[in-house]
Amino acid sequence: MNMPRLTRSIFFDLFIxxxxxxxxxxxxxxxxxxxxxxxxxxxxxxxxxxxSIFAGVSMGIINFLWVHVTVRPHLRLLAERMHGIxxxxxxxxxxxxxxxxxxxxxxxxxxxxADEIGESAHAFNALVKAxxxxxxxxxxxxxxxxxxSSSLELSEMxxxxxxxxxxxxxxxxxxxxxxxxxxxxPIANIGIQDINSLSKDPFILYSMDLGRKDIIVLPDNVExxxxxxxxxxxxIMVVPIRNKDQRLGALVLATAVAYTPDASALVDMFTQGLGxxxxxxxxxxxxxxxxxxxPLTSIYNRRFGLNRLREEFQRxxxxxxxxxxxxxxLDHFKNINDTHGHLMGDRVLVEVSDLVRKxxxxxxxxxxxxxxxxxxxxxxxxxxxxxxxxxxxxxxxxALPILDEHNKPLTVTASMGVSAIPRAFTDNELQxxxxxxxxxxxxxxxxxxxxxxxx
Numbered sequence: 094m095n096m097p098r099l100t101r102s103i104f105f106d107l108f109i110x111x112x113x114x115x116x117x118x119x120x121x122x123x124x125x126x127x128x129x130x131x132x133x134x135x136x137x138x139x140x141x142x143x144x145s146i147f148a149g150v151s152m153g154i155i156n157f158l159w160v161h162v163t164v165r166p167h168l169r170l171l172a173e174r175m176h177g178i179x180x181x182x183x184x185x186x187x188x189x190x191x192x193x194x195x196x197x198x199x200x201x202x203x204x205x206x207a208d209e210i211g212e213s214a215h216a217f218n219a220l221v222k223a224x225x226x227x228x229x230x231x232x233x234x235x236x237x238x239x240x241x242s243s244s245l246e247l248s249e250m251x252x253x254x255x256x257x258x259x260x261x262x263x264x265x266x267x268x269x270x271x272x273x274x275x276x277x278x279p280i281a282n283i284g285i286q287d288i289n290s291l292s293k294d295p296f297i298l299y300s301m302d303l304g305r306k307d308i309i310v311l312p313d314n315v316e317x318x319x320x321x322x323x324x325x326x327x328x329i330m331v332v333p334i335r336n337k338d339q340r341l342g343a344l345v346l347a348t349a350v351a352y353t354p355d356a357s358a359l360v361d362m363f364t365q366g367l368g369x370x371x372x373x374x375x376x377x378x379x380x381x382x383x384x385x386x387x388p389l390t391s392i393y394n395r396r397f398g399l400n401r402l403r404e405e406f407q408r409x410x411x412x413x414x415x416x417x418x419x420x421x422x423l424d425h426f427k428n429i430n431d432t433h434g435h436l437m438g439d440r441v442l443v444e445v446s447d448l449v450r451k452x453x454x455x456x457x458x459x460x461x462x463x464x465x466x467x468x469x470x471x472x473x474x475x476x477x478x479x480x481x482x483x484x485x486x487x488x489x490x491x492a493l494p495i496l497d498e499h500n501k502p503l504t505v506t507a508s509m510g511v512s513a514i515p516r517a518f519t520d521n522e523l524q525x526x527x528x529x530x531x532x533x534x535x536x537x538x539x540x541x542x543x544x545x546x547x548x
Contacts, residue, residue: 111153119149251281390446398460417479417513506542
């Protein structure tokens with residue numbers, strides 16, 4: 094409330110000054126008139142002096158009223174808007190969207206003239222806009238930080254971050270790549286049609302090599318291949334993602350209009366946090382892989398394999414889909430360890446596991462169930478297909494060229510048991526494994542190196 098009291102004090106002083114100046118002008122006026130040839134007797138009469146004083150005071154009052162009518166309302170409005178901003182900030186300081194509360198009527202002043210008063214209104218509005226923009230940037234960075242820390246799953250975090258960046262930079266499409274063994278693999282995509290071709294684009298690879306942000310400006314007379322959907326891009330921004338000196342991937346954004354300096358600066362700030370978040374997510378993925386992998390054979394361990402089988406079993410029941418499992422046991426594996434040593438036994442396990450893994454489909458799961466036993470989960474495979482896959486693997490194992498410590502061929506065979514739903518009447522995934530295990534022992538009892546299934 095200090096501003097209104099200060100304004101009233103200034104205008105009271107202004108009123109006194111105006112009256113005093115008018116009074117001084119009225120008194121001085123008769124004494125200056127003889128200098129212009131007017132007779133002294135005419136201007137020094139009491140009536141003329143009184144009239145001159147009255148005219149001077151009247152002019153002072155008129156000047157004050159003019160200032161009061163034209164200047165004071167603008168100053169009062171400026172004070173009211175300042176108090177309005179103070180109220181908005183006080184009530185919404187800890188709210189995320191307080192900038193929206195500072196609308197045209199509540200915070201900004203209409204510029205009615207091109208003079209100093211209009212310039213002050215323009216400067217005030219510019220200050221308010223800068224304040225609101227600073228808050229928007231701060232809120233965006235907080236939202237980005239929250240998004241990047243919301244998940245350690247790379248694809249989930251990447252998708253949320255990409256959506257936020259597209260909305261905050263007024264982009265129309267975008268994608269996020271992660272670098273893996275020299276290749277760019279997409280982890281999030283919005284609006285990009287041919288994502289595989291884009292990952293091999295020379296310009297993106299060139300920006301990755303240089304480690305710099307590049308903006309491609311597409312002239313109107315240049316034809317663009319159908320990489321982006323539903324719109325023709327005006328600019329494409331390519332931003333390498335790094336954490337310290339490590340290359341992690343690339344962010345690609347496309348817009349139908351030119352990017353503003355604010356959008357470009359926001360992307361720079363965003364990619365710094367994104368680099369750290371991607372590094373943490375990749376580390377998390379590697380740790381998850383280590384926790385799920387058997388250290389000798391580099392296939393899934395029993396704990397992870399059983400969880401995966403449980404998921405596939407429940408999915409098969411819900412969708413009334415077939416699901417087959419294959420139990421594999423290497424024949425006479427104890428003799429290999431006893432005769433050739435445990436190092437040779439480990440080598441046999443590694444080579445057999447690698448052979449089986451390369452034979453399976455992407456959706457299949459290979460598990461080291463225990464010792465020399467392997468478990469294969471075959472989603473979508475019925476009993477007949479499961480037996481066919483198992484027998485093909487059995488023949489490949491039998492033909493696997495393995496040399497012992499004396500460079501002599503070592504014959505390795507395997508017995509296998511297969512079960513499947515709906516052929517096997519089971520209530521859970523463990524009973525499905527038991528049915529395959531029973532068939533495996535029947536195969537061993539029948540002479541080994543064969544495949545048997547539940548009936």
